[in-house]
Amino acid sequence: MTAKTRKLISSALRAAMLWPHTWAGVTLGGLLMLIFFMGSLAVFASEIDRWMMPATRVGTVETVPVSLDHAVLPAVEKLAAGRTVRDWYVQLPDERRPVMALQLRTETGNAGGMATGDGQLLPPVGTLGATYFFYPLHYSLHLRAGFIGYWIVCFASVAMLAGLISGVIIHARIFKDFFTFRSWGQVRRSLLDLHNLAGVLVLPFHLMITITGIVIVLPIVLPAGVQALYGGDVRRFYDDALGNYSRPRSGIAAPLAPLDPMVAEARRLWGGGEPAVVFVYNAGDAASVVRINRALRDRISLDVQPVFFDGVTGQVLKYQRPGPVVATHRVLSGLHFAAFDHWPLRWLYFLFGLSGCVLIGTGMLYWMEKRRVAHGVKPGAGWRSVAAIACGSTSGLLIATLAMMAANRLLPAGIPSRELVEVGLFFVIWIGSAVHAAVSTRTDPPWSEQCTAVALLAAACVVLNWITTGEHPIRAVAAADWAVLGVDAVLALTAAAAWRVSRRLARRRDPELSTLAEVTDHA
Amino acid sequence: MKTAGQSGRVEGRAAPPRLRIAARVTAAVFGAYGFAWGLAAFGAELGALAGMAPAEAVTASSLLALVVLPAASLWAFAVPRITVGWAVLGGGGVLLIAASQFAGKFAGIVGP
Secondary structure: OHHHHHHHOOHHHHHHHHHHHHHHHHHHHHHHHHHHHHHHHHHOHHHHHHHHOHHHOOOOOOOOOOOHHHHHHHHHHHHHOOOOEEEEEEEOOOOOOOOEEEEEEEOOEEEEEEEOOOOOEOOOOOOOHHHHHHHHHHHHOOOOHHHHHHHHHHHHHHHHHHHHHHHHHHOOOHHHHHHOOOOOOOHHHHHHHHHHHHHHHOHHHHHHHHHHHHHHOHHHHOOHHHHHHHOOOHHHHHHHHHOOOOOOOOOOEOOOOOOHHHHHHHHHHHOOOOEEEEEEEOOOEOOOEEEEEEOOOOOOOOOOOOEEEEOOOOOEEEOOOOOHHHHHHHHHHHHHHOOOOOHHHHHHHHHHHHHHHHHHHHHHHHHHHHHHHHHOOOOOHHHHHHHHHHHHHOHHHHHHHHHHHHHHHHOOOOOOOHHHHHHHHHHHHHHHHHHHHHHHOOOOOOHHHHHHHHHHHHHHHHHHHHHHHOOOHHHHHHOOOHHHHHHHHHHHHHHHHHHHHHHHHHHOOOOOHHHOOOOOOOO | OOOHHHHHHHHHHHOOHHHHHHHHHHHHHHHHHHHHHHHHHHHHHHHHHOOOOHHHHHHHHHHHHHHHHHHHHHHHHHOOOHHHHHHHHHHHHHHHHHHHHHHHHHHHHHOO
16 A cells, blocks of 8 residues: 555645645635534534524424415414515425525515414524524535625535545655654644544545535536526526426416415325425416425435425426436535435534634644744744634634624514614624724733633523523523523533643643644655 | 656756746636636537536536636646647637637537
């Protein structure tokens, strides 16, 4: 193996890979950190939602299936409040989200809300939560216009792939690293060991998650084939590939057929399974279409097996299974989504995602430590800006996230545009922590201060949840509210770990050149 | 295998380092993407000509292009002479796109 590796990977190739590996990491590390961190949070988006939306902690969902005609339609009418509804959809309750989420498009704007399984509308949640804030930040940076966010995230993801591949080439002694971690040595040496350890041990996951992330939006970011065979019409491609269906409004009013028989028919076509989302397009029109998606929790594939019905007659309009290549694409996408019901794997996705943060963060730190050797203890503006970005995208990002969660528990329910105030606070505090890092970086970024802030905020979140909702850990155990208990437990762990780190860093002396021995390693 | 690491000195004489780095970075970003674009477009046309359903051909060729993309990006840094890198990635991309256009016209003539 090693002899072959030596021939395949010459020292010149390894040297050539060093430059793109280093600079892709230094320039895109901060962005990749955001993507990996928010992606890790997104694994538990439903659980964080329960924590941030206390009104939706209504206990486990009833075993009786929700009736669309008797529970959902009245809720839609109440939300519409007399306006004419054009399209609407409902995400039905499931094990992790015991309430249903409704979205309406009316003639005078959109409306949304949550309701219990029997159709009782809940008061507005007043937050975007994890599902509508942290998760979209992960894949689109909330830059929707022209899919610009998708492009930026995918560009960084290709750089991540290139970084992983070049990292393997630079560092061909992969198997030795399973056993190499020298924490007792100098900071720089153990940083490199940690970087290599995270990179090597979790390499298959990092490769898989990065490539499948791009795969999901591939027709949007690499539309060459769509351009060639569909004249650039992505919608027509999706209609064809995923069996989607749409038709324009006719303008002739017509009543909606009962929905529950359609669900029964969809179940029959699927051969089992549960409905997850029901869409009604062109509501109240003779050309209305009902779409029923299947729940994903019993398989890997992201194929939602949509069944389309004529909204007036209730007859099936389209149910098309994807071809083998598109089915493969759905499985690859499903590997990224991890919507399947498997708690141990969910925790692994979360931890491996965070190990991606460790990989990126230690890479940036290693670069900083090494530059310090080259430039002395008072480095220049370039070093300081990387230091500020590294700090802002690690501890600063944690501070912003935790501050948003604390604000979620502190802001009064009645204030106007409450959810936007939360989001505004997230960004202001994030920018503030990056500025703080930029201003106070002398020989080191303000790690210790920011870690103290992380510890205090995380602890505050647990206490605030207790005070504002009365749900302390013991009550959560008694009520079997594992979502809230889990979020509280991770917050408490974060607080304890950040506190320990901040104390250790505060005790550490300023780095001296004598502790930073000359560059001896290959990277 | 001869790579950029060995020939840096030779190239250094030909072009200033800043320009050389810019040439490699742009080749890695735009050259590699153009090449992947050409591969996805040509592959889709070829698949359709071979009788695959259009959605299948588009998906298969795009997945293949996605695997090639990061490798092509890194190759732009490994190739000894960046002019060769640009010729292969940029020229190859243009050729593949031209070939896909031609295949599209051909399919239009013989197809349904």
